[in-house]
Amino acid sequence: MRSAESARAGVPRWEITVPSRPGRLPGVTMAGFSDQANELRNVALVPHPTVMVIFDLGDQPFVIEDDCGSRQRERVVAGLAPHRARGRGFASSSECLQLRLSPMVAHAVLGASSELGGTLVALDDLWGRDAVRTQERLRAAASWEDRFAIAEAALARRADAGRALDPEVTFSWRQMVASRGRIRVERLVTEIGWSRKRLWSRFRAQVGLTPKRVAQLIRFDHAAHRLAAGHSAALVAAESxxxxQSHLHRDVMAFAGMTPAAVAVQPFLAIDDVAWPPKHASVM
Incomplete structure (x- = not known):
């Protein structure tokens, strides 16, 4: 288990704990957040090319809401590119477990895909009573190590019984990730031997967004992290x-609801290297 506190200038002082080694489920990463300084009260969830699951483990509610009026609490699933979602806490301290799931894993363990595109959903609606039981076990666990094991076991049970993505959809996703969202859909259609209409339909049904939108999301994610690393918008636009630069500005506004300069200083990007270390992070 690895624990660190984000302490750079402008970064909230969250204690972040991650597993000491990758889990047995590819495409799953986890991080535990503890906030004793009440800095998780109002933070933007910058879109990332994974499905996010959050278990609130604090004594007071931590609410996730978006600009479409959806509000979820305690056990929340945020689909790919939720509509400008924010986390809002109301306690003097907060604690939560956040999971990032690749679309391949999310399709199997959540039992929903098209329903998750850009939306916030209660995990209870997908897992039923098992969502509450899992949260209760997480809260009763003696350590973050135990919590990670409980969460992984819950995901593994459902992955074993879940549905796999079409191989063509999986291949297309991985090609998009490898190209950082720059591969053209026409090339994917040629390589997998499907019609454009079939790829569009199957990808949307199983991943939750269209191939074009997913490619834009992956490209945005790469650009956002380059901006957070201190690179100029002009350079990021050219390299991504x-x-x-206007094109970059439009995409960043569409996904995050803020300018590239504002995205560059967002807390969730500033702590990514702590919460999601490169050797563990995976969208595959």
Whole structure:
């Protein structure tokens, strides 16, 4: 188990704990957040090319809401690219477990895909009473190590009984990730031997967004992290496949609801290297 406190200038002082080694389920990463300084009260959830599951483990509610009016609490699933979602806490301290699931894992363990595109959903609606039982076990656990094991076991049970993505959809997703969202859909259609209409339909049904939107999300994620690393918007636009800086600005506004300069200083990006270390992070 690895624990660290984010302490750079402008970064909230969250204690972040991650597993000491990758779990046995590819495409799953976990991080535990403890906030004793009440800095998790109002933070934007910058879109990332994974499905996010949050278990609230604190004594007071931590609410996730978006600009479409959806509000979920305690056990929340945020689909790919939720509509400008924010976390809002109301306690003097907060604690939560966050899971990031690749679409391949999410399709199997959540039993929903198209329903999750850009939305917030209660985990209870997908897992029923098992969502509450899992949260109760997580809260009763003696350590973060135990919590990670409980969460992984819950995911593994459902993965074993879940549905696999079409091989063509999985291949297309991985090609998008490998190209950082810059591969053209026409090339994917040629490589998998499907029609454009069939790829569009199957991908949307199993991943939750269209291939074009997913490619844009992956490209945005790469650009957002480059911005957070201190690179100029002009350089990021040129290196990330955007036509120009205005194109980057439009995409960042569409996904995050803020300018590239504002995205660059968002707390969730600033702590990514702590909460989701490169050797563990996976969207595959």
């Amino acid at each position: 496949g955007y036509a120009d």
